[in-house]
Structures are given as C-alpha cells and as structure tokens.
Amino acid sequence: MYDIAVIGSGPAGASAAIFAAKSGKKTLVIDNDQGVTRRAWVKNHYGVEDIKGPDLVEVGNKQAAAFGAEYVRDKAVEIAKSEEGFIIHSENGSYPAKHVILATGFLTDLAEKSGIKTAPGTEPRVKTIIQVDSSGKTNIDGIWAAGTCAGVSVHTIITAGDGAKVAINVISEMNGERYVDHDVL
Template sequence: MYDVAIIGGGPAGASAAIYTAKSGKKTIVIDNDQSVTKRAWIENHYGVEGIAGPELVAIGKKQAAKFGAEFVTAKATKLTAGDGFITVETDGETYEAGHVIIATGMFLDIAETSGVRTKPGTEPRIKTIVDCTPEGKTSLDNVWVAGTAAGVSMHTIITAGDGAKVAINVISEINGERYVDHDVLKV
C-alpha cells in the first residue's frame, strides 16, 4: 500500500510527488501522459528563461523519481473508499493508498465517476472543477485535489505551486503536525 497516490503527472501532480516522496512517503503517480502542458511553450515560469512543456514535465517527473516516487502510465478510472485507504482503479491495475491527490488538470472523469463533488469553474475554458477546501480536501475523506482541477489558474507555475501546497497539507495530516521542507545551502 502507498501512503500517497497522485493521479496526474503534469506540473501539479509531479510537484506534489516531489514533496511527498522527499518527505519519505511511499508515493505512486498514475499518469495517462495527457498533460496539456506537453503542448506548451513557456516563457513566464520563474527561474526559467524559456522551456518546452514536454521538457518541463520530464524534469518534474525526474525530480520526483529522484526522491523515490514511482510512476505508472495508466488512466485512473475510479476511486473507492476502503477502511482507512482509497482504492484507485485504472484501465489495468488497482492500487491502494492512504491518501489520493487528484491532479488531472481540466479532465475530471475520475472525480465525476467516483462521486467527488464538483462545481462550475471560473477560469476561461475550464467548465468544471472539484469542490474543495482551501487546503485541497474534497468531499471524499482522504481524497485531495490540486492544480487546475482544484480551480487554480492553469499557468504551470501556479499549478506546480498548488501541487506543492496540497502535498504539504497531506504530509502534515499524515504526520499529525505541520510539515516544513527547507533545504539549506551547504557552504
């Protein structure tokens, strides 16, 4: 069983995976390789002069894998609550995790088929989002949402930051105290 299953490997999902894996949580990312970021050219990302979306996605996944996140290519189709865990069904396998983060961008099939409450979106071209608390909690226990699926702007830097925020909240809930991840420059 995984501590955290993340559905979606774009900026929000991979960013969340960087934090959960780095904190020592057993993390799996279930990604269908359909991130809209893979079609983007990005020149407004802090710290990067310009980058192709596919390269940004690849770098994020590589960072998360460096800390131990596992990646599988599959389409997550349904979430089912168990006794203290969530079962994630895909188009070929099932996975169990204590917490799930939905980071599927503008695609909410998994939320809708799993009974996660949604509401109208406010961003251009985003018709529906997951209804969640400011921390990222959804209407299903131990199911969280991050990024565009949570209603934040689909700019990569914003979705990545939201993925990190939600991951910190998940880690804090698992640990029972506020989690902080700050590395110090070694001089």
C-alpha cells in the same frame, strides 16, 4: 499500500509527488500522458527563461522519481473506498493508497464518478472544477485535489505551487504536525 497516490503528472501532480516522496512517504504517480502542459511552450515560469512543456513535465517527473516516487503510465478510471484508504482502479491494474491527490488538469470525470463534488469552472476552457477547501481537501476524507482541476489558474507556476501546497497539507495531516521542507546550502 502507498501513503499517497497522485493522479496526474503535470506541474501540480509532479510537484505534489516531489514533496510527498522527499518527505519519505511511499508515493505513486499514475499518469496517462495526456496533460495539457505537454502541448505548451512556457516562457513565464519563475527561474526558467524558456522551456517546452514536455521538457518541464519531464524534469518535474525526474525530480519526483529521484526522491523515490514510483510512476505508472496508465489511466485511472475509478477511486473506491477501502478499509485502509482507497483502491485506485485503472485500465491495467489496481493500486491501494491511504490518500489520493487528484491533479488531473482540465479533467474531472474521475472525480465525478468517484462521488467528489464539482462546480462550474471560472477560467476559459475549464468547464468544471473539483470543489476543495483552502487546504485542497474534497468532500471525501482522504481525497485531495490540486492545480487546474481544483480551480487554480491554469499557469504552470501556479499549478506547481498548488500541488506542493496540497502535498504539504497531506503530509502534515499524516504526520500530525506541520511539515516543513526547506533545504539549506
């Protein structure tokens, strides 16, 4: 049983996975390698002068893996409630998790199929978003959403920050106290 399963490994998903794994939570990332950042050229990301989207995604995923996040290259097709949390069914397997963070970019079909409330998108090319509260919670307890699919602006630096925020909120809820991750030189 995973503590946290993240669906999507773009900036929001990888950032959530970094924080989740670094906090000691057993973390799984399920990704189908179809994210929009993989087609981007990023010149406006703080701290990075110029990077190709695929390279930004690769670096973020390596960071999460270095902290212990496990990666599965697969497409999640359903999220079902279980006694201890959820079972994420994919095209090639099933994965149990206590909490799920959706970071699916422009795609909300998995959320809609799983009974998560959506709304019309507000940005160009974003047709639908997942309804979340300020902490990233959806209408289903234990399922969260981060990044573009949760209505956050499509820019990588903003979605990465939102993924981190949502992961910190999940970790804090699991720990029963506010989680802070701050390394010191």
